[in-house]
């Protein structure tokens with residue numbers, strides 16, 4: 678199993694890129710373009726993931742999900758959130774059946 682620490686190392690790089698030159702850093706250029714541009718990349722990568730899945734193209738599914746996770750991490754970093762916020766939410770949900778959780782929701 679590959680160590681999840683790679684996500685923390687990338688998150689640290691993303692935080693450093695807030696001080697970087699947008700001409701030499703892709704991540705910095707996204708921060709400068711702002712929320713709409715970052716959201717657009719997340720949407721594009723989600724669409725490309727769907728296309729790879731519909732093509733049953735395993736290699737491209739992995740590439741596109743990696744792009745999707747990466748741009749989602751840029752979005753988190755842009756808002757001062759961290760990978761740990763997402764991991765903590767996964768831990769909170771761990772073992773809670775999605776079916777049971779949905780049943781327990783109160784209706785407005």
Ligand SMILES: N=c1c2ncn([C@@H]3O[C@H](COP(=O)(O)OP(=O)(O)OP(=O)(O)O)[C@@H](O)[C@H]3O)c2ncn1[C@@H]1O[C@H](COP(=O)(O)O)[C@@H](O)[C@H]1O
Nearest residue numbers: 687690691694697701702703704705706718721743744747
């Ligand atoms: N993991 C990634 C990563 N994954 C994808 N990408 C870039 O994401 C961009 C968008 O991917 P697309 O497939 O959509 O390419 P495209 O359609 O040509 O892009 P657009 O012109 O539409 O934006 C490409 O430039 C990819 O190189 C990444 N860029 C950076 N990282 C990590 O972020 C770190 C910091 O990167 P820089 O800020 O560029 O130094 C790097 O060291 C890596 O660890």
